[in-house]
Amino acid sequence: MGFRKHLEKYRPGIIDNWFKSIVATYPPEAKKLFSNQSDSFNNPVGSTTLKSLENVFDALLNEMAAAEIKKRLDPVIRIRAVQEFTPTQALYFILDLKRVVRDVLKKELKAKDHEIQKGLQAFESQIDILLFTGFEIYMGCREQIYSYKANHVKDRTLRLLKKANLLCEVPEVGTEIIPHNVYKNGGFDDTKT
Amino acid sequence: MDIKPEEMINIDNKPPQKSWMDVRPDLSKGRYCYPSQPKALEYLGMPNPREWSPADDDWKLPPNWQEIIHEGFKERLGKYRSLKVFMDTCVRCGACADKCHFFIGTGDPKNMPVLRAELLRSVYRNDFTTAGKILGKLAGARKLTKDVIKEWFSYFYQCTECRRCSVFCPYGIDTAEITMMARELLHLLGISIHWIMDPVSNCTRTGNHLGIQPQNFKEIIEFFCEDIEEITGVAIEPSFNRKGAEILFITPSGDAFADPGTYSFMGYLMLFEAIGLDYTLSTYASEGGNFGLFTSSDMMKKLNAKMYHEARRLGVKFIIGGECGHMWRVLHQYMDTMNGPADFLEVPKSPITGTVFENAKSTKMIHIAEFTADLIKHNKLKLDPSRNDHLKVTFHDSCNPSRAMGLLDEPRYVLQNVCNYFYEMPPNTIRENTFCCGSGSGLNTEEIMELRLRGGLPRANAVKHVHEKYGVNMLACVCAIDRAVLPPLMDYWVPGVGVTGLHELVGNALILDGEGERTMNLRMEDLPGAEGDDDDE
Numbered sequence: 001m002g003f004r005k006h007l008e009k010y011r012p013g014i015i016d017n018w019f020k021s022i023v024a025t026y027p028p029e030a031k032k033l034f035s036n037q038s039d040s041f042n043n044p045v046g047s048t049t050l051k052s053l054e055n056v057f058d059a060l061l062n063e064m065a066a067a068e069i070k071k072r073l074d075p076v077i078r079i080r081a082v083q084e085f086t087p088t089q090a091l092y093f094i095l096d097l098k099r100v101v102r103d104v105l106k107k108e109l110k111a112k113d114h115e116i117q118k119g120l121q122a123f124e125s126q127i128d129i130l131l132f133t134g135f136e137i138y139m140g141c142r143e144q145i146y147s148y149k150a151n152h153v154k155d156r157t158l159r160l161l162k163k164a165n166l167l168c169e170v171p172e173v174g175t176e177i178i179p180h181n182v183y184k185n186g187g188f189d190d191t192k193t
Numbered sequence: 194m195d196i197k198p199e200e201m202i203n204i205d206n207k208p209p210q211k212s213w214m215d216v217r218p219d220l221s222k223g224r225y226c227y228p229s230q231p232k233a234l235e236y237l238g239m240p241n242p243r244e245w246s247p248a249d250d251d252w253k254l255p256p257n258w259q260e261i262i263h264e265g266f267k268e269r270l271g272k273y274r275s276l277k278v279f280m281d282t283c284v285r286c287g288a289c290a291d292k293c294h295f296f297i298g299t300g301d302p303k304n305m306p307v308l309r310a311e312l313l314r315s316v317y318r319n320d321f322t323t324a325g326k327i328l329g330k331l332a333g334a335r336k337l338t339k340d341v342i343k344e345w346f347s348y349f350y351q352c353t354e355c356r357r358c359s360v361f362c363p364y365g366i367d368t369a370e371i372t373m374m375a376r377e378l379l380h381l382l383g384i385s386i387h388w389i390m391d392p393v394s395n396c397t398r399t400g401n402h403l404g405i406q407p408q409n410f411k412e413i414i415e416f417f418c419e420d421i422e423e424i425t426g427v428a429i430e431p432s433f434n435r436k437g438a439e440i441l442f443i444t445p446s447g448d449a450f451a452d453p454g455t456y457s458f459m460g461y462l463m464l465f466e467a468i469g470l471d472y473t474l475s476t477y478a479s480e481g482g483n484f485g486l487f488t489s490s491d492m493m494k495k496l497n498a499k500m501y502h503e504a505r506r507l508g509v510k511f512i513i514g515g516e517c518g519h520m521w522r523v524l525h526q527y528m529d530t531m532n533g534p535a536d537f538l539e540v541p542k543s544p545i546t547g548t549v550f551e552n553a554k555s556t557k558m559i560h561i562a563e564f565t566a567d568l569i570k571h572n573k574l575k576l577d578p579s580r581n582d583h584l585k586v587t588f589h590d591s592c593n594p595s596r597a598m599g600l601l602d603e604p605r606y607v608l609q610n611v612c613n614y615f616y617e618m619p620p621n622t623i624r625e626n627t628f629c630c631g632s633g634s635g636l637n638t639e640e641i642m643e644l645r646l647r648g649g650l651p652r653a654n655a656v657k658h659v660h661e662k663y664g665v666n667m668l669a670c671v672c673a674i675d676r677a678v679l680p681p682l683m684d685y686w687v688p689g690v691g692v693t694g695l696h697e698l699v700g701n702a703l704i705l706d707g708e709g710e711r712t713m714n715l716r717m718e719d720l721p722g723a724e725g726d727d728d729d730e
Contacts, residue, residue: 083300
């Protein structure tokens with residue numbers, strides 16, 4: 001039996017251990033809540049995380065396209081990017097899949113079957129690439145959050161400039177932040193003509 | 194730093210396994226709201242104005258800070274029976290634990306309402322109960338230290354006073370009131386946040402949070418009227434500070450200043466025009482919101498007083514209030530006993546339908562959603578809901594109007610009449626069980642954006658569900674803070690969902706006498722299918 005067949009066979013165990021390991025990064029009280037899958041609306045962190053892990057695992061197993069894998073990995077990272085984790089803590093779960101798979105398939109790997117070893121290697125390379133995908137998503141989330149903060153300051157400044165009458169419309173150019181007393185004629189200095 | 198490659202992968206990914214009393218609060222940058230400026234505290238005559246930062250080791254507390262807290266606690270226990278009951282009755286059943294959006298989003302156990310309350314309760318036991326005095330930690334008591342003060346600051350500013358937990362508490366413990374008391378105690382030491390104290394100080398001076406002067410307030414509204422005329426062809430001239438008007442209208446200043454609240458303000462103006470209401474706006478009582486609620490009961494009373502004061506000065510019959518969240522908690526639960534009875538006003542009676550609002554018999558102030566719902570019920574508005582046909586709308590119950598005053602069906606009734614596509618989120622996330630936006634009670638500040646995003650996750654998660662299931666692309670609400678904070682929350686968790694006030698949708702559907710054909714909505718965006726719509730070309 002090829003390595004991927006084993007992954008398929010042990011899918012429930014792998015997902016379960018992978019999920020347990022990610023939930024263990026939260027305090028015990030939260031672990032209890034996040035593990036309870038009875039109502040996804042009362043437990044968005046746990047339900048989204050589990051669903052995301054399942055989807056990512058299936059995507060790896062079926063060697064789906066990079067864009068699809070990114071889409072499936074996004075929800076869990078989007079959550080961890082706003083929780084109080086360091087970047088390493090937020091993303092470590094990706095590499096942890098290697099340990100989980102080696103643990104669950106311990107017996108099969110012991111056999112030192114060449115095909116299985118080759119399959120493991122290929123799967124672990126997929127996980128390495130998954131880490132980079134995760135890094136991209138994480139940075140995207142962080143940049144999004146910074147943009148909210150930056151836009152807040154920009155909007156506030158723009159409002160103040162408007163209030164102080166320091167904005168004017170420049171034909172053909174659009175609205176620029178130019179003091180009125182410099183470009184009183186809509187941006188064209190007619191004293192030169 | 195000298196780190197070997199193998200140490201790089203040696204990751205400690207596990208949370209600390211200590212008793213909660215031994216875990217110190219993390220107040221590094223990004224995990225706290227900016228503190229208030231000395232200027233604001235001086236203006237308000239509040240204690241210990243100074244420059245300080247929560248990230249500092251030394252918070253520059255007054256030398257007798259322990260005594261101040263002890264005496265302040267004692268005074269409040271004597272003054273408020275509810276506080277005493279809330280301190281004594283909790284049996285730690287845990288019904289509230291997983292109901293708080295901050296706990297659900299963060300997993301931090303100190304965000305479980307039961308444990309957040311324990312932060313205060315432990316000091317109460319130590320100082321005021323015999324068991325606590327004798328048994329100490331065994332009885333869940335602990336001494337007040339500077340770290341406890343820091344912990345209070347951290348966690349009582351991670352509570353939005355939304356009261357979802359209270360819905361599930363078998364004893365009816367109101368965690369919002371516990372947070373209010375903890376914040377009051379912190380204020381005695383000069384510990385407060387900029388985003389609350391600046392609005393409070395502005396409000397004391399100009400009557401609104403943003404410090405808008407009367408002439409600017411008038412200008413802003415006139416600017417809205419110009420836009421309305423451009424969109425509808427109908428000129429509206431509202432009156433300001435007009436004595437003898439029948440009704441005084443008060444809404445949060447956010448509606449005058451921040452999109453998309455501004456479009457709801459335009460909606461109010463159009464509605465009043467459509468029915469020929471005899472009303473006036475006040476440039477003094479120009480704020481419905483009351484950040485005094487997040488400061489102290491005295492401050493709340495002071496800021497609220499201007500409503501009745503202005504109503505009396507102008508000689509109106511009753512007051513209509515706009516779409517706001519915490520404003521309605523103050524009005525519905527405190528105003529009557531704080532600044533009432535308003536016996537100089539009349540029981541609100543709609544001059545258009547004759548409906549008497551018995552529910553506001555005492556406060557003499559009604560919510561615009563109930564007023565509008567009554568107009569629609571009596572067929573007094575000409576509406577074209579198809580103008581909102583490009584929107585698939587869901588409704589977010591803002592915490593205070595839903596849980597603090599029971600305004601549940603009126604906004605829904607209005608929505609169902611002004612738009613054709615309305616979808617509810619799952620039952621355990623709406624009405625009394627609604628999830629908070631994650632930024633209420635003065636936490637709508639950008640320095641804690643991550644906290645707001647994780648606190649708002651349960652709300653966003655339910656929106657995501659209806660977005661995926663029904664294609665919902667608009668989230669309607671009746672709260673100014675919601676309108677300010679839900680747009681980034683949606684952008685992060687559910688891109689493609691916009692945010693609107695209820696009366697923006699009313700304004701769009703409303704047919705005014707003498708209006709021209711509408712080609713734009715109140716945001717001046719082309720209406721789908723209308724002339725000038727780019728998509729049609």
